[in-house]
Amino acid sequence: MRVLNLVTSPDAEFFRLQVDAIRRHGIEQTTLGVADTLQHTKDEMDSRSVLDYLRFYSEALPHAVKGYDLVHANYGLTAPPALTQPYVPVVLTLWGSDLFGPFGKLSRWCARFADAVIVMSREMADALEVDCHVIPHGVDLQVFRPFPQRQARKVIGWEPSMKHVLFPYPKLSRVKDYPRALQITEAARECVDGPVKLQSVYGVPHERMPLYMNAADALLLTSRREGSPNSVKEAMACNLPVVATDVGDVHERLRDVDPSHVRRTDAGLVDALVDVLERGPVSDGRAAIRPLSVEAMGTRIRDVYRSVLGTRLARAPIRAP
Structure with a gap:
């Protein structure tokens, strides 16, 4: 063929x-x-x-x-x-x-x-x-896999004592809506003990993205529309909790993943991000993503x-x- x-x-x-x-x-x-x-x-x-x-x-x-x-x-x-x-x-x-x-x-x-x-x-x-x-x-499950957070942070140089929220998209993309992600993170910072930082990571080699996903405490997706965002599935493969707007197939993907949340409003996204940051950096997403x-x-x-x-x-x- x-x-x-x-x-x-x-x-x-x-x-x-x-x-x-x-x-x-x-x-x-x-x-x-x-x-x-x-x-x-x-x-x-x-x-x-x-x-x-x-x-x-x-x-x-x-x-x-x-x-x-x-x-x-x-x-x-x-x-x-x-x-x-x-x-x-x-x-x-x-x-x-x-x-x-x-x-x-x-x-x-x-x-x-x-x-x-x-x-x-x-x-x-x-x-x-x-x-x-x-x-x-x-998702390439051999590339996107869990490994120790401390090790990942040491390799990429992130502060080990800080809460890191990953935004793996360009800041200027209107669809991805970085300003909303920044607003959500700043609001969540007021409710969480310790410093919280939004990390916008874009343009790095794809094979290095598992480092950032294992170094982060949560992935935040604030997109206005999506089909089936790869970043969410890749985060799941790394057991990284996801907080996302209700776009594309995100709700279906995260239905049985804990901790992870899909919310429609800013207040809901803030509450969800606070919950994830307080509960810890590991989800059970990898088991749910294996069929994909x-x-x-x-x-x-x-x-x-x-x-x-x-x-x-x-x-x-x-x-x-």
């Missing part, structure tokens, strides 16, 4: 894990991505111009019919070039911001004409008028490919203009 991946962010770690997991099933893949010409200081949508996508489309179209068995469009804005060719079946994966963000209407329209649609959460599936496969991005390993994700995506190709053999290649 030969698959052409169209993707907005080919260097995104979760996408690279996906490619590796699928390749281990013997599936040959080629990736064609949009070059990110700006620094990662804005939302993903803001970092590329319309011209970037137009150039991407013109490059993608000639590739789409050159001997590939299937095109996998990753992110809603890659769907139009995939769907304009009439012969190769298309699998569309939506990540979250493409469905609930400013281009949601386009993503919903394209989903109607894809041969299969993959989404990150049940919330996303409910927002579409087509049948979907709910396959969240997987990278290996399991790769197997499920492979099965989607097989299903699409099997169905396509029974009908003529028809694509909406």
Whole structure:
């Protein structure tokens, strides 16, 4: 099987894990991505111009019919070039911001004409008028694992006697909402014995993130919208407690994890963060996240490919203009 991946962010770690997991099933893949010409200081949508996508489309179209068995469009804005060719079946994966963000209407329209649609959460599936496969991005459980907090803090240089709240996102991202995270942390500081510090960590090598997650006392997610945030699942794999807004599949992931909380209001987030900081830095999240390993994700995506190709053999290649 030969698959052409169209993707907005080919260097995104979760996408690279996906490619590796699928390749281990013997599936040959080629990736064609949009070059990110700006620094990662804005939302993903803001970092590329319309011209970037137009150039991407013109490059993608000639590739789409050159001997590939299937095109996998990753992110809603890659769907139009995939769907304009009439012969190769298309699998569309939506990540979250493409469905609930400013281009949601386009993503919903394209989903109607894809041969299969993959989404990150049940919330996303409910927002579409087509049948979907709910396959969240997987977690590398060999990389993200628990180890002693004192050891992790020594390696990265964090004060050992302080409570550290991890915010693993860019400060300038409007969707991630750093100002709200700072406000929540400052309010919680008034209710907790000892100093508390919000640690914004972004742009470090992905393989070093387990150090920060094991060094922290809690992960704080204040996002306005999400699909299936990898940071939450990675924190769970490290047994790091999570305090989060009710977005994407976070509530489903944290339902049986203790201590961890999902709250809607600022007051609720403050109370939840105080509870986690007072109870200690270890949760039981790893047991809950085991079914979402990278290996399991790769197997499920492979099965989607097989299903699409099997169905396509029974009908003529028809694509909406």
